[in-house]
Amino acid sequence: MAHDDKGVVKEVEWSIKVEDGPWKRARISCSMCVFISSLYSKLCKFMKKAWEIGVNDPRKFIHCLKVGIALTAVSLFYYLNPLYDGVGRNAMWAVMTVVVVFEYTAGSTIYKSVNRICGTTLAGLLAFGVQWVASKAGKQLEPVIVGVLLFLLGSAATFSRFIPTIKARFDYGVLIFILTFSLVSISGYRIDELFDMAQQRISTIIIGTSLCIIVSMIIRPVWAGLELYVLVTGNLDKLANSLEGCVAQYFEAQSTSEESNKKLMDYKCVLNSKATEVSMANLARWEPAHGRFNFRHPWKQYLEIGATMRRCASCIDALVGCINSENKSSDEIKKIMSTTSMKVGANSASVLRELSITINNMTKSKKLDSLVKEMNIATQELQNLLKSYSNTHNVNAKETSSLGDAKMEIPIMEVIQVVTVISLLIETVARVEDIVKSVEELSKLAKFKPEMSKCDKSKQRSTQNKILPDQHDEEATIKTLQIV
Amino acid sequence: MAHDDKGVVKEVEWSIKVEDGPWKRARISCSMCVFISSLYSKLCKFMKKAWEIGVNDPRKFIHCLKVGIALTAVSLFYYLNPLYDGVGRNAMWAVMTVVVVFEYTAGSTIYKSVNRICGTTLAGLLAFGVQWVASKAGKQLEPVIVGVLLFLLGSAATFSRFIPTIKARFDYGVLIFILTFSLVSISGYRIDELFDMAQQRISTIIIGTSLCIIVSMIIRPVWAGLELYVLVTGNLDKLANSLEGCVAQYFEAQSTSEESNKKLMDYKCVLNSKATEVSMANLARWEPAHGRFNFRHPWKQYLEIGATMRRCASCIDALVGCINSENKSSDEIKKIMSTTSMKVGANSASVLRELSITINNMTKSKKLDSLVKEMNIATQELQNLLKSYSNTHNVNAKETSSLGDAKMEIPIMEVIQVVTVISLLIETVARVEDIVKSVEELSKLAKFKPEMSKCDKSKQRSTQNKILPDQHDEEATIKTLQIV
Numbered sequence: 001m002a003h004d005d006k007g008v009v010k011e012v013e014w015s016i017k018v019e020d021g022p023w024k025r026a027r028i029s030c031s032m033c034v035f036i037s038s039l040y041s042k043l044c045k046f047m048k049k050a051w052e053i054g055v056n057d058p059r060k061f062i063h064c065l066k067v068g069i070a071l072t073a074v075s076l077f078y079y080l081n082p083l084y085d086g087v088g089r090n091a092m093w094a095v096m097t098v099v100v101v102f103e104y105t106a107g108s109t110i111y112k113s114v115n116r117i118c119g120t121t122l123a124g125l126l127a128f129g130v131q132w133v134a135s136k137a138g139k140q141l142e143p144v145i146v147g148v149l150l151f152l153l154g155s156a157a158t159f160s161r162f163i164p165t166i167k168a169r170f171d172y173g174v175l176i177f178i179l180t181f182s183l184v185s186i187s188g189y190r191i192d193e194l195f196d197m198a199q200q201r202i203s204t205i206i207i208g209t210s211l212c213i214i215v216s217m218i219i220r221p222v223w224a225g226l227e228l229y230v231l232v233t234g235n236l237d238k239l240a241n242s243l244e245g246c247v248a249q250y251f252e253a254q255s256t257s258e259e260s261n262k263k264l265m266d267y268k269c270v271l272n273s274k275a276t277e278v279s280m281a282n283l284a285r286w287e288p289a290h291g292r293f294n295f296r297h298p299w300k301q302y303l304e305i306g307a308t309m310r311r312c313a314s315c316i317d318a319l320v321g322c323i324n325s326e327n328k329s330s331d332e333i334k335k336i337m338s339t340t341s342m343k344v345g346a347n348s349a350s351v352l353r354e355l356s357i358t359i360n361n362m363t364k365s366k367k368l369d370s371l372v373k374e375m376n377i378a379t380q381e382l383q384n385l386l387k388s389y390s391n392t393h394n395v396n397a398k399e400t401s402s403l404g405d406a407k408m409e410i411p412i413m414e415v416i417q418v419v420t421v422i423s424l425l426i427e428t429v430a431r432v433e434d435i436v437k438s439v440e441e442l443s444k445l446a447k448f449k450p451e452m453s454k455c456d457k458s459k460q461r462s463t464q465n466k467i468l469p470d471q472h473d474e475e476a477t478i479k480t481l482q483i484v
Numbered sequence: 485m486a487h488d489d490k491g492v493v494k495e496v497e498w499s500i501k502v503e504d505g506p507w508k509r510a511r512i513s514c515s516m517c518v519f520i521s522s523l524y525s526k527l528c529k530f531m532k533k534a535w536e537i538g539v540n541d542p543r544k545f546i547h548c549l550k551v552g553i554a555l556t557a558v559s560l561f562y563y564l565n566p567l568y569d570g571v572g573r574n575a576m577w578a579v580m581t582v583v584v585v586f587e588y589t590a591g592s593t594i595y596k597s598v599n600r601i602c603g604t605t606l607a608g609l610l611a612f613g614v615q616w617v618a619s620k621a622g623k624q625l626e627p628v629i630v631g632v633l634l635f636l637l638g639s640a641a642t643f644s645r646f647i648p649t650i651k652a653r654f655d656y657g658v659l660i661f662i663l664t665f666s667l668v669s670i671s672g673y674r675i676d677e678l679f680d681m682a683q684q685r686i687s688t689i690i691i692g693t694s695l696c697i698i699v700s701m702i703i704r705p706v707w708a709g710l711e712l713y714v715l716v717t718g719n720l721d722k723l724a725n726s727l728e729g730c731v732a733q734y735f736e737a738q739s740t741s742e743e744s745n746k747k748l749m750d751y752k753c754v755l756n757s758k759a760t761e762v763s764m765a766n767l768a769r770w771e772p773a774h775g776r777f778n779f780r781h782p783w784k785q786y787l788e789i790g791a792t793m794r795r796c797a798s799c800i801d802a803l804v805g806c807i808n809s810e811n812k813s814s815d816e817i818k819k820i821m822s823t824t825s826m827k828v829g830a831n832s833a834s835v836l837r838e839l840s841i842t843i844n845n846m847t848k849s850k851k852l853d854s855l856v857k858e859m860n861i862a863t864q865e866l867q868n869l870l871k872s873y874s875n876t877h878n879v880n881a882k883e884t885s886s887l888g889d890a891k892m893e894i895p896i897m898e899v900i901q902v903v904t905v906i907s908l909l910i911e912t913v914a915r916v917e918d919i920v921k922s923v924e925e926l927s928k929l930a931k932f933k934p935e936m937s938k939c940d941k942s943k944q945r946s947t948q949n950k951i952l953p954d955q956h957d958e959e960a961t962i963k964t965l966q967i968v
Contacts, residue, residue, distance in 0.1 A: 049647070063642065064643040078674060099666060147556050152552070154548075155549055155551060158548045159534070162534075187576065274759070318798060322907060322911055416903055419900055422900075423901070423904040424908075
């Protein structure tokens with residue numbers, strides 16, 4: 001809803017200020033025009049923004065069409081007589097299931113479907129038991145027994161939703177359990193064909209969920225696992241760009257364009273992606289094997305990688321803060337440290353990019369070890385350079401010893417920024433090593449294959465072309481996602 | 485569900501190894517005992533964990549009782565004849581509404597209730613229109629027209645859920661809109677008393693939501709706004725503890741207990757609280773005025789404060805990383821910098837604690853300005869100390885000038901850690917100032933009153949005792965929450 005305060009105020013002003021006369025109506029209608037046109041322009045802006053959301057990620061458009069298809073398909077149970085005769089008015093439950101269960105990712109749809117079916121079945125059986133016991137106690141006691149049990153079971157089930165493991169896996173199932181138990185046990189008081197009702201409810205729910213799962217998995221599926229995987233590899237690249245960029249910007253003291261500045265801030269995405277990672281990892285475990293991912297792919301390890309990445313990102317955040325601080329260093333020391341520092345920055349960025357490639361290809365990288373070694377050597381060099389700096393400096397001071405006491409002074413304030421940047425860089429390198437460890441753990445858990453030589457690759461590709469066409473589809477999706 | 489792989493394996497081993505004979509049965513039953521007892525002990529652990537969750541925050545127990553009460557109350561519509569005669573079998577919708585709408589916080593319950601009512605009403609009206617138009621086109625064309633419109637509207641409404649503003653405020657409403665529109669427009673094909681059905685659905689939903697809102701707001705309400713407020717003030721205190729603690733630990737080089745070490749890591753909570761803050765802020769705006777919060781309390785500003793706090797926390801994270809790094813500084817320079825650095829740490833912690841008190845009391849702090857000034861003076865002192873360090877050092881070196889060249893060397897590697905810690909500390913102070921600004925912005929937006937003298941306070945309190953007893957309740961709740 002778009003409220004236009006300014007427009008309203010203008011209109012009020014108009015109607016107060018104008019004197020009675022033949023112009024009054026014209027003026028009011030004019031202010032109405034202003035109001036409507038501003039409303040219209042706001043609506044246009046909103047539509048433009050919405051359109052951009054879809055254009056930036058066309059899978060969102062496709063998802064909407066999929067929901068439309070599933071809804072229209074399930075409505076056939078009402079419109080076609082042979083189908084309607086089978087389920088009757090309870091077809092309503094199938095429609096309801098489609099609306100509630102169909103989610104953006106396949107994982108989420110499966111999670112909700114399985115939870116809905118299990119919750120309904122369990123609660124239905126339990127409610128029957130309760131109803132049977134209660135009915136033996138007579139018509140007067142029945143509501144009391146059912147009421148007390150409803151209170152107890154409702155409370156207990158609600159409490160279970162606070163327990164983290166249940167919350168992560170069965171939250172929706174517990175909700176449906178409470179819902180079905182209440183409906184069936186309460187209805188039992190008035191309805192005689194309770195068993196038919198429950199049976200029809202379950203069969204219509206199965207119809208609805210099957211339809212959702214089929215549509216969601218067949219028409220351009222969006223896998224939560226793949227989303228997580230693309231998010232993590234993308235974040236590794238972002239981290240690499242930010243790290244390399246900010247070191248280069250500082251030591252080269254280049255005036256940067258807005259675009260490259262924006263790229264420097266990429267690490268902030270990493271800091272903010274925890275919630276998405278957790279929810280995607282929770283949903284991914286419901287998904288069947290797809291593309292190169294097995295059913296029991298170690299999705300949890302991606303969370304571990306995410307956590308180490310965030311630690312690295314907060315170090316980069318401090319680095320950026322330090323670079324923008326007021327204590328500027330002298331250009332002299334910056335020049336001396338420049339080459340080696342930029343080497344450290346570039347090397348650690350290469351390590352991060354190689355990690356991204358490793359995860360992307362799901363192969364053990366041959367280059368990784370040597371890249372890490374290079375990074376560590378460069379870091380050691382930087383430390384040595386820093387160590388030798390005071391000597392160098394003294395040599396310089398000696399040359400200008402005619403200035404007397406000046407030779408003894410090391411202007412710490414001129415050095416403090418560079419020293420801080422360098423030690424934060426060293427700390428960042430240590431955290432990059434943590435990321436390396438967590439990715440290596442992933443490669444163990446997911447049994448990444450050793451990298452092949454180019455010759456092997458082309459051989460394997462020709463075999464894959466014959467047996468795994470869907471993997472190519474997946475690769476194309478990943479490329480699209482990475483561009484997005 | 486607790487699977488015990490070990491137990492199962494043991495059982496299999498037993499049944500393979502044992503030879504046929506009179507002991508076989510006894511052994512199998514023994515392995516069953518082991519299996520059951522391990523299952524039992526796992527269950528006990530699970531129950532203990534669940535119990536602890538409730539004991540740590542008794543409001544969770546209360547919430548479960550509230551759900552039980554609401555469920556039992558709504559079931560009366562089925563059990564009591566006068567009530568049942570009014571709504572009939574549609575009482576089911578009321579039960580359903582209670583299960584689906586009742587949430588932990590009052591804000592969430594209100595958000596869902598309002599969305600459910602609005603979504604149902606809007607969709608109901610629209611579906612009538614569609615049904616009326618379609619019925620004019622004849623029995624054959626009707627399903628086609630309804631089907632096409634269902635496809636279009638379903639897709640469009642699903643797409644709107646991707647738009648951030650709609651997602652944040654009306655996500656549930658759009659879901660219910662699609663649900664109701666589908667049900668009513670499809671049902672129209674077979675049911676004649678469509679208007680009665682829709683009317684009853686709306687009235688039962690209103691009954692259910694009203695019951696939820698009443699129970700949720702009257703019996704020990706959990707306000708999302710209050711949760712956000714307690715989270716933010718608590719995080720300010722945590723930040724203060726971490727900052728002060730890690731500076732003190734570094735410069736005093738005290739061996740720390742596990743408990744104090746745990747406290748040092750408190751800043752990590754701040755880094756991880758974004759998702760909770762955003763969802764609480766979104767829900768808080770649905771809540772009516774409660775305690776000291778108006779209906780239009782600027783909840784969004786708490787997100788701003790949260791963002792500045794996270795920036796500060798990532799600086800502390802780098803600081804902690806730096807303190808634990810391998811390059812240890814000499815004790816000499818640490819001693820020289822110790823007093824002033826700890827003063828900076830303590831002063832910025834005081835500023836953070838004062839900010840927490842400011843938000844807590846919702847009054848403009850008198851002390852804040854002077855505390856910020858003190859913090860800045862201490863920071864300036866620290867910078868000056870660092871400036872003068874090289875001179876001091878040379879003086880010391882001069883005294884030992886018999887050692888020849890030694891006097892000219894400043895061991896940078898021995899200084900690097902301290903210099904980094906200090907400049908990170910200075911950067912942290914700059915970020916603390918950002919927090920101060922965002923809290924000041926909050927105090928403007930929420931119109932915090934100026935702090936009163938003690939005399940004024942006691943006067944006001946005696947007046948409040950007469951007119952605002954619920955504020956005292958709220959204060960008690962805040963105290964409990966802060967302990968939790």
